[in-house]
Amino acid sequence: MERYLYTAMGGALHTLTAQRIHANNLANAGTTGFRADMERVAAYQVEGAGFASKILAQEQAPTTDFTPGAMETTGRDLDLAIRGNGFLAVLDQTGNEAYTRAGNLSVDADGRLLADGKEVTGVDGPLQVPEYRSITIGQDGTVSVVPVGGNAVLQVGQLKLVNPAIASLQKGDDGLFRQQDGALAAADPNVVVESGHLEQSNVNAVDEMVNTLSLARTFEVQIRMMKTADELSASGSRLVRGA
DSSP: OHHHHHHHHHHHHHHHHHHHHHHHHHHTTTSTTOOOEEOOEEEEEOOSTTOTTOEEEEEOOOEEOOOOOOEEEOOOTTBEEEESSOEEEEEOTTSOEEEEOOOBEEEOTTOBEEETTEEBEETTEEOBOOOEEEEEEOTTOEEEEEETTOOSOEEEEEBOEEOOOGGGEEEOTTSOEEETTOOOOOBOTTOEEEETEEEOOOOOHHHHHHHHHHHHHHHHHHHHHHHHHHHHHHHHHHHHHHO
């Protein structure tokens, strides 16, 4: 009976984690450049005397679906999408380099170039953009402006575009990617960006809703299994005491 209970309990724990992951995917179905997560489990042998037959499903770190999202044409000069593989380098909240596919750029009051609110770093460090009449971003990530009061094109700098091995990347709780060994990715001149476009989230909202509903039903069944196992165990104990 304990095996029955452990099986149901392990399944319920996995289902709760899967619900959290799919709910987060669904919440980010409209987030620029978002990559969906997928749950991952492995068999876990419960340690201790008398638990030789007790095996639970142990949660592993979620994996990421790196399938590109659809391209959306915006016509906005500060929107960019990466064509094919690659990432844009930004600074996280702690000031460390991380990587994103979100190309919805903006310039703050201090002239800092931001990507979804995070400071963009160039190949030579953070980019400082002067007041401008017009701004363009080339396919190689070169940022150029025509300053206010001038007519000549001024090259501000070049975005740091990287293309590390997908297997080396780990997604953080902030949605940014970092190399698992902590090393910084080198700039890759072969990464190409398309100005005036944004990459949509690769989340399929319909699939995520179906998965969420299915997981909710699965969790209900697992809870009933746990309750049944408890009732059967109690009945067995009463029979033993009655004997």
